[in-house]
Amino acid sequence: MSVSLSKLFIVLSFLSLFLFLAGAIFDESARKDDEVFRLAVADLNLNNEILETEKITISVEFVDGNNPFQAVQEGRTIFLFLSKLKTGKITC
Known part of the structure; x- marks a missing residue:
């Protein structure tokens, strides 16, 4: 069974496209996670500022x-x- 170069090229093209899209999806997810983390840290800093300035x-x-x-x-x-x-x- 021989595989023609054109079929191999098509399969490799689809595989590389799939890997590229999968990487893009994970990259977008990582960006969202990073944004959530930054917002959480900012919220903690704000809470800490409030606690430090609050006089009881x-x-x-x-x-x-x-x-x-x-x-x-x-x-x-x-x-x-x-x-x-x-x-x-x-x-x-």
């Missing part, structure tokens, strides 16, 4: 156990805050 302050007041008026005031403040939080007037 905590205020702590000690209640004097010997001063019943102060204890009642502190309890009332906490109660009002929790009731507003429960009714949805304040969100955290």
